[in-house]
Amino acid sequence: MIDNNHVIPQTKIRVENFNLFYGKFQALDKITIDIPSNQITAIIGPSGCGKSTFIRSFNRMNELIPSVRTEGKIILDSKDIFEIDPVELRKQVGMVFQRPNPFPKTIFENIAFGPRAHGIRDHRILEEIVEKSLRQAALWDEVKDTLNKSGLALSGGQQQRLCIARALAVEPEVILMDEPASALDPIATLKIEELIEQLKEKYTIVIVTHNMQQAARASDFTLFFNMAESRAGYLVESGKTTDIFTNPKNELTEQYISGRFG
Ligand SMILES: Nc1ncnc2c1ncn2[C@@H]1O[C@H](COP(=O)(O)OP(=O)(O)OP(=O)(O)O)[C@@H](O)[C@H]1O
Numbered sequence: 001m002i003d004n005n006h007v008i009p010q011t012k013i014r015v016e017n018f019n020l021f022y023g024k025f026q027a028l029d030k031i032t033i034d035i036p037s038n039q040i041t042a043i044i045g046p047s048g049c050g051k052s053t054f055i056r057s058f059n060r061m062n063e064l065i066p067s068v069r070t071e072g073k074i075i076l077d078s079k080d081i082f083e084i085d086p087v088e089l090r091k092q093v094g095m096v097f098q099r100p101n102p103f104p105k106t107i108f109e110n111i112a113f114g115p116r117a118h119g120i121r122d123h124r125i126l127e128e129i130v131e132k133s134l135r136q137a138a139l140w141d142e143v144k145d146t147l148n149k150s151g152l153a154l155s156g157g158q159q160q161r162l163c164i165a166r167a168l169a170v171e172p173e174v175i176l177m178d179e180p181a182s183a184l185d186p187i188a189t190l191k192i193e194e195l196i197e198q199l200k201e202k203y204t205i206v207i208v209t210h211n212m213q214q215a216a217r218a219s220d221f222t223l224f225f226n227m228a229e230s231r232a233g234y235l236v237e238s239g240k241t242t243d244i245f246t247n248p249k250n251e252l253t254e255q256y257i258s259g260r261f262g
Pocket residue numbers: 022025027045046047048049050051052053054065231
């Protein structure tokens with residue numbers, strides 16, 4: 001399909017009328033949005049508006065919290081995620097967190113852990129996966145001679161790329177990133193942004209960020225969330241990142257991106 005001479009990307013995740021409650025508190029209110037395939041979608045909005053809760057819904061991580069209840073649909077390709085086994089779902093929808101969290105194991109074992117848990121035992125195949133994942137995460141050249149060193153001995157930026165490599169090792173389709181560069185210095189941050197740009201060729205990326213420049217620089221689509229008076233998070237506006245940042249339709253979006261609230 002062609003729209004203003006641009007190809008319209010396919011939908012990877014469709015969210016329909018999605019509500020999420022922590023006990024009696026409603027954290028997400030009637031979210032409906034399509035997340036495009038092989039694109040980078042940034043989620044921005046003031047603290048507490050439900051950005052992390054929203055992306056944690058995509059791989060059902062919120063279900064690990066006992067009080068959580070959801071309503072509505074989340075469809076991955078054509079499958080209802082609530083009908084997919086959560087372990088299988090989390091293989092397809094990987095996650096990278098705010099603080100790099102390598103396992104206290106060697107670099108090799110950090111990457112081999114997931115594939116091994118999914119049944120791959122052959123050491124030669126594991127070696128191939130480790131190399132491929134580290135190459136994709138732009139870390140191979142820096143660690144190829146020290147694969148038996150602890151992942152914790154790497155710098156913060158390297159640790160975060162190790163965590164990205166670990167997520168890639170089980171061949172996900174979607175990678176969720178919750179402020180993946182917020183604990184990193186500007187150079188390590190730019191490396192992560194460059195890496196994310198390369199990864200979208202193969203993966204659908206959804207990234208939460210507080211950093212407006214980062215959203216503007218590094219994403220194709222942007223969703224702006226806000227909080228209602230009840231503190232429930234809702235989607236104010238979504239669209240191409242260039243449109244959201246240059247020509248927002250909603251006054252709240254305009255105020256937020258220009259730093260006038262949040
Ligand atoms: N485990 C939980 N139990 C109860 N309430 C929670 C829980 N986790 C988050 N919340 C509440 O849900 C709301 C949304 O939180 P969430 O962390 O998703 O927001 P956020 O937009 O990602 O915030 P930030 O930008 O500060 O990280 C907040 O009011 C928060 O207090």
